[in-house]
Amino acid sequence: MNNTLEMTPEAFRQLGYQAVDMIADALGRWQQRREPARRPVPQEIRELLHHQPLPRHGRSPEALLSFVAENIFPYSLGHNNPRFFAWVNSPAAPISVLGELLAAGMNASAAGGDQASTYLEHAVLNWLKEIMGFPLESGGLLVSGGSMATVVGLAVMRYVKSDGQVREQGMHQSPPVVYTSTEGHSCVQKAVELLGIGHRFLRKIPADGNFRMDLAALKLQIDRDRAAGLVPACVVGSAGTVNTGAIDPLDEIADLCAQEGMWFHVDGAFGGVARLAPQAADHFLGIERADSLGIDPHKWMYIPIECGCVLVRDQQAMQDTFSLVPEYLRDDRQLPWFAEFGPQQTRAFRALKLWLAIGQIGLEGYRDLIERDIELARLLQKKVREDPDFELVSTSPLSVTCFLYAPAGADNLERLNQGLLEVVQEEGTVYLTHTRLNGRFVLRANIVNFRTEEADLDVLLDRLRQAGERCQKL
Template sequence: MGKTTLDPEDWGAFRSSAHKMLDDALDKMESARDGRVWNPLPEKMKAALQSEIPKQGLGIDELRQKLADLLPYGVGNTHPRFFGWVHGAGNPGGILAEMTAAAMNANLGGRDHGAIYVEKQVVEWCRQMMGFPAGASGLIVSGTSMATIIALKVARDQRFNFTCRQEGLSGRRLVGYASSQSHSCLGRAFDLLGLGAAALRRIECDHNFRMDTAELEETITRDRARGLVPFVIVGTAGSVNVGAIDDLQTINMIAEREDLWLHVDGAFGATAVLSKDLKGRLAGLEQADSLAFDFHKWLHVNYDAGCILVRSGESHLRSFSGRPEYLAGEGQGLAAGSPWPVDFGPELSRGFRALKVWAHLLEHGVEKLGRAINENCVQAAYLAEKITASSLFELAAPVTLNIVCFRYVSESVNDQDELNRSIVINLQNKGIAAPSTTILRGKLAIRVNITNHRTECGDLDLFFEETAKIAVELERAASSNGV
C-alpha cells in the first residue's frame, strides 16, 4: 500500500478537467444577463444534497460535473435585474484571483510572506480612498458585520484606557447611538461585545430618513443623567432601506463635543466617494474614528471581502495585540514583519481575501469603478422618474443614491401591503427580476437596489412594464375575489 496523498494521481487528467471547470465558470459569467434572474434549486438536487458523508472519493470528472451543476442556482446577483437587498454583481477577473489564492493557500494571520504585503497595500489604498490620515490602520475582513465588531471593540476599550481587556466592564453600563435606519449588525455587535443589544439607542430619523441630530443630543444628555456611559455614535453612510446618508459633519461635531467615538457604517455607501458627482454627499466621512465598508457590494469584488479602517492605529493595535509565546515575532526570518494582522483583529486563521481586492483595483482602477457607481445612481433616478410619472405607483422614500422604494397604489384592494408583497414574489418566481421588500413608515414597499455594473436602462424599462402588468393582474384577481 503506497503513501496516502491528496494530490492527483494523473496531473494531466486533473489539468484537463480543471480547464473545463474554468470554461464552465467563465460561461456562467459571460451569460450573466441571459435567462431567468433566480432559479430555485430543483427538489432532486436538494435531496441529493442531504446524503450521508462520503467514505470514498469521486473521480475528478464526476466532481467537476457536480460543481458545474450548481452554477445556475445561485441567488441571481450576477444578473442585471437582481435588485434585492444589497448584493454586488461580481466580476470575471475575480476568478483568476481566487485561483491564485487557492494555489498559494496562504494564512494571513501573520508572518513575513508575500500575501501580507498585498493586504498592507490594499489597506493603504483604502486609507487614501477614504481620506483617512497617515497612521490609520486597517484590516481586510469578511464584511461590515465583522468590521463593526472590531471597530466597536476598539471604541469600548479606548473609553476605559484599555483596562477592560483584562478587568471587564466592572458593572459600568455603556450605551451607543445610531439611527433607526441603521443596520442590524450593530445590535448584534453590541450583543457579542457583552453590552447587550438594548445598549444601542435607536435615534429617530427626519423625513429624509437621516438621524435626527437634535434627538441624538437629547438622548445623550438623558443617558448621562441616568449614570450611563455613552461611548460611541454610529453614523450611516447609505442605509440599507433607502440609501440615506446621515449628516456626518454635524454628528462628528456632537461626537467631539461629547468626547465620543464616531464610527461610520458605510457598508455600500462609503464607496460612493469614488464618484466625483457623489463624493460631496459623504462629507465628514473622513473625520470618523473608524469606518466599515464592503468590497463585495458596490465595488463588485466576489464574496466575501470587507474592510475596517481605524483612525488611530495605536488604539487599534492596543485593542487586539497580545500573542502567546508560540506566535512570538522575530526581527528576521519567516516570523518577522510585526505587527501582524492578528494584532488588529480576532482571527489568526485568515484567508487571502485581499488578493481579489488588489487584483480588482489593479484591473479596473478606481476611476472606472467610480463611474459604474455613478451610473447606478443615474439609473435609480431614471426609475424614480418613471414611477413619479405613473398613476399606478408612488415613491415611498426620497432617492438619495441607488435605492428606489415605491408602492403600487390600489383603490379597490384593502390589503395593499399584501398586494405589493405578491407583486415582488411574482416577479421573483417568474424569473423576471428580483427586487425585495421593506417597511417604511409602517407600510410595505417594493425595494429596488441597483448595485450592478451590468444593469442598463432597458432592464429598468422591462422591470417597470412587467411590474405594472403583474400589479394590474393581481389587483383584478383580488377585486373579483372581494379582497
C-alpha cells in the same frame, strides 16, 4: 477506491479548465440575459443537496465537478445577473474571481509574516484609506464583511472607553452607551450584544423624514443618559442605510462626538465608497473624521464575497485591543502581524482579488461605475414618478428606490404588492425584495451592478406591472 487528494498537474489543469469553462459560460449567459435573475432551487435538488450521506469512499473529481455543474452552480441567489435588484449585492468582477482562485492556489494565510500577501494587503489598505480620506498612518484590516468591520470598530471603541481595562476585567464598568438610528443596520445590535455591552445600552434614535438620524433627538438622548449617570460613548452613523440608502449627517455627528468626547463609528458597508461619485460626494462630508469606519468591497466595489474592510484612526489602539502573540508565533523581525489587529489568526488572502479589480479599472473606473449605478437609480425613479401605475416612496443620494405598484382604484396596496412580489420572485426574470418604511410595506430595488442597463429597468417595471395585473384579477 480513491484515497489520495493529490492530483497530477495535468489532471488539475484539465479539471481547472472545466471549472473556468463553467464560469465563463455563465458569464456569457448573464451578459446576454439568457438566464433568469434567480432560479429557485427545485424541491428534488434541495433534497439531494441537503440530505447526503457522508461518503465512505471517494468519487472521481470529474464526477464531482459534473455534479456541481448540474446541481449547485445554477442555483445562486443571482447577484451576477444584470436584473438582480435585491439587497446590497453586486456582481463579482471576473478578474477578482480569478484572484479568489489564485489566492486559494497559493493557500496563503494572511495572518502576517514575510510573504507577498502581507505587502499586498498593506498596499490595498492604503488605497482604501486614500479613497475614504483616512490618514495613511491609521490602522486597517480586511475582514469578512460589514458585520465584522462593525465588531472590530466597536471592540476598539470598547477598549478605549474602558481605558484599556476590558481585556483584563471584562465589562466590569458601566457599559458604554451606543447610539445609532432606527434605520441603522442590524449588525450594530449584533456587535453590541456580542461585545457584552447588551442592547439595553443601544439607543435607536428616530430618523427624520429623509430616513437620516435626527440630530436633535440624538442630543436629547445623550443628555438624558448622562443625567441618568450612564456613559454615552459611541455614535454609529450610517453612510448608506440598507433600507433607503440614506446617509446620516456625518459632519454634524462628528462635531457632536468631538464635543461630547464620544467615539464616532461609521457603517459605510453599503455606501462608503460612493464618496467617489460626484453626485453623492457632498453627503459624505465628515466620514473622514470617523474614529472607525467599515466599508464593504464585496458590495459596491464588486469584489466576490467575502471582502470587508475596517479602518481605525488610532492604529495603536487597534493593536492594543487585539494583540496577543503566543511564543510559537513570535518573530520580532516580522511584527506586527495582521492577526494583531483583529480577532482572526489564520486569515484568507482577500487583498489579491481587490488588488486585481482596482488594478484593472483604477480609481477613475470605480468613480464611473458607481456614478453610473446612481444615475440608473435616478432614471428608475424618474420612470416610477412618471408612470401612473406606480408610486415613488423614497429616494436617497445612493442607488435604492422604494416604491409601490399603485394603479388607480387599487385598494389594499400592501396585500397587492406582497402578492405581486411573490409572483415576480417565483418567476425570476428580475429579482427584487421588499422592506418596511415607517411600518409601510414597499418594494425595494437597488442597483450596485455594472451589468445593469436602462432596458433592464423597463423589464423590471413591466414584470411588476404584469404580476400586479394578475394579482388584481385573483
